[in-house]
Amino acid sequence: YVQSVMLEPAALQQDLETLLQTIADVHPSAREGLPAAVSEAAAAAKTQLEKPRDRGSCARILASVLVPLRDAHTALALPRSGETIALPFVWLAEGLVVTADAGDLRRGDAIEALAGRDSGELMALLAAHVPAENQHWLRLQAPGLLTDLGILRFLGLCEKTPVAVRIERDGKRIDVEVPAGPIPGPRRKTLPWARLEIDSQHSL
Numbered sequence: 001y002v003q004s005v006m007l008e009p010a011a012l013q014q015d016l017e018t019l020l021q022t023i024a025d026v027h028p029s030a031r032e033g034l035p036a037a038v039s040e041a042a043a044a045a046k047t048q049l050e051k052p053r054d055r056g057s058c059a060r061i062l063a064s065v066l067v068p069l070r071d072a073h074t075a076l077a078l079p080r081s082g083e084t085i086a087l088p089f090v091w092l093a094e095g096l097v098v099t100a101d102a103g104d105l106r107r108g109d110a111i112e113a114l115a116g117r118d119s120g121e122l123m124a125l126l127a128a129h130v131p132a133e134n135q136h137w138l139r140l141q142a143p144g145l146l147t148d149l150g151i152l153r154f155l156g157l158c159e160k161t162p163v164a165v166r167i168e169r170d171g172k173r174i175d176v177e178v179p180a181g182p183i184p185g186p187r188r189k190t191l192p193w194a195r196l197e198i199d200s201q202h203s204l
Helices: 009-026 036-048 055-069 119-129 135-145 149-154
Strands: 089-092 095-098 110-114 163-169 172-178
Touching: 009 036, 009 055, 036 055, 055 119, 055 149, 089 135, 095 119, 110 119, 119 135
Parallel strands: none
Antiparallel strands: 089 095, 095 110, 110 163, 163 172
């Protein structure tokens, strides 16, 4: 998305009204009116949208209205750029773990910080913008979100690459600069998980 494009208050207010009307029309929790937490967030958003905003700010404000629903099915598409950093990882209960060798990263490295933020701070950033019933969903979404440069800019984590990542490997802390690039996948095993072989000597 083009973050520098400014949107006028009238258009922003209309976007907010459309969002609220959609919630009122289709969301189960709004059968007897908007939930109090949503109404409160909407009032705050209305005030913030009284002046021109760029698209990133608009998305951030509108997303805050949906978060109180705690419903992953009711979410705003955040402004991805499609440009990624070469950081293959998964977010386990123990924390963020590198899943494939990539540059100075090694499979199994524990990620202690991304762009200077630890796992608790990263979770708080995601929770403020991504509606979810629980943190399991946020951890599942994190690898796709936190490797997209558009999302990293949106969350205020970085403006450009390389991105600073601190890892722990064999008891040592190592600072790595992660460049832009495709996200490497794990190495494929030489044999598939399931296979069928016929022994020609003993076949009936």
